[in-house]
Amino acid sequence: MDEYETPLLSHKESSPPSSSSTVLKWILKVVMSVIFVAWVVFLLMYPGKLGDGLLTKWRAATSNTLFGITGSMFLIFSGPILIIAVLASLYLIISGEEKVFHKKKILKFPRFRLWTFPVLVDGPFGVVSAAEFLGIIIFSVFFLWAIYAFTLRNLALLSLFHVLPKDRSILLLEVTGLRFGMIGLLCMVFLFLPVSRGSILLRLIDVPFEHATRYHVWLGHITMAFFSLHGLCYVVGWTIQGRLLELIFEWKAIGIAVLPGVISLVAGLLMWVTSLNTVRKHYFELFFYTHQLYIVFVVFLALHVGDYIFSIIAGGIFLFILDRFLRFCQSRRTVHVISAKSLPCGTLELVLSKPPSNNSV
Structure with a gap:
């Protein structure tokens, strides 16, 4: 076969990810999940005596270190989400943008998914999926629990x-x-x-x-x-x-x-x-x-x-x-306006110059 018969832009399937990257991605997902769950559980427990006791022990263990009192509060409340953000960056770098946002295959049979299955269609929240409805319930229960727990702590405080x-x-x-x-x-x-x-x-x-x-x-x-x-x-x-x-x-x-x-x-x-x-x-x-x-x-x-x-x-x-x-x-890039035209419907039409591509020779 002549070598020129092969198209210049022939389709090549992407090579499967290596086992090391797959294992590393799995480890990152597990670590991020554990940190997030532990963080959310602590926030949910904080209004009660158990959460307050955990915070007191944490401050006692970290306040005399390099972080100090303010640093100890920052680490337990804000630190987890920053750690997750850093790990998420590593995860996306390993995965690649095109692999993270890949289009899922169209299944022959419908599949139930919490993020897409609508539960409420007409209401103050608009269209609410099953996952969002579950989140609303969790937050509502948390607010009631927080008010109840803080009320008990207030009454105990007043007795002093x-x-x-x-x-x-x-x-x-x-x-x-x-x-x-x-x-x-x-x-x-x-x-x-x-x-x-x-x-x-x-x-x-x-x-x-x-x-x-x-x-x-x-x-x-x-x-x-x-x-x-x-x-x-x-x-x-x-x-x-x-x-x-x-x-x-x-x-x-x-x-x-x-x-x-x-x-x-x-x-x-x-x-x-x-x-x-x-x-x-x-x-x-x-x-x-x-x-x-x-x-x-x-x-x-x-x-x-x-x-x-x-x-x-x-x-x-x-x-x-x-x-x-x-x-x-x-957004600091400058874009040149080629033309501007006011349409009869009241819309302003702008023609902008296309910025040069980084891949252009």
Whole structure:
């Protein structure tokens, strides 16, 4: 056979992955799964006495090391998700982008899948799959469990103080507000993970960014609901004491600073109101520009709670900021506009020059 009879662009099947890479990928998946499950279990247990006891033992074991008290909190709350992100990067590098996002074969017979099987079609959550419905149930049970566990801890804490009945009610109100704020922080642990457009975690589980944003919306509603209850409890308690104006403008250098918390809550409420479905649909620009207040929200939240508490949510925020920075660097390329034309329907047609390919000779 003549050698020129072979097509220049002949189809060659990709060679199967080596056994070493397969074993390494399997090990990475197991390690990531174990870390994630252990992390989630700890977060679920944290409101109870068992979780608080584990945290106390962890701080006692690590606070005197190089990490310190704040570092120990960062390691147990934010460290696991950062470790998973690093391992996920290694996993995707070994697998290759085209192999991670390969198209699955079309089966002859339908197969039940939790991620695609719809459970709720018409409702406040839109179309909800079986996996999403299971997640909603887990989060709902967690919120009820957290409120119940924190209430028991509040009552046990009040028994240690000998105060008047009126002061006891105010103290219970303030401690309850503190617990609501902690539940809101636990929600914020996951809040920024779905909105990282180039998130390595979303690539790992093969969830499109457009689909993941709905999880951010759900978590945002829940987070702001608990933060609103957090602020309301303190406002009511301080109003009963007659010290509302005195305490609401307080800004301590050490400990909890109230005024930054007020600023953060106001910014969060503005984002929350403008993100409601009706406002977002009819006034999208208002929603978009108001949502840039997330910078104010996060910065003043950090000033409000301090580095020790802020380390609980620092991991997800760090991954989000890293994603924004990388996308900013990638968007610095200049693109030339060849032509612009306004169509009769009101649409603006732009013709852009194609950037040169890196593979061009």
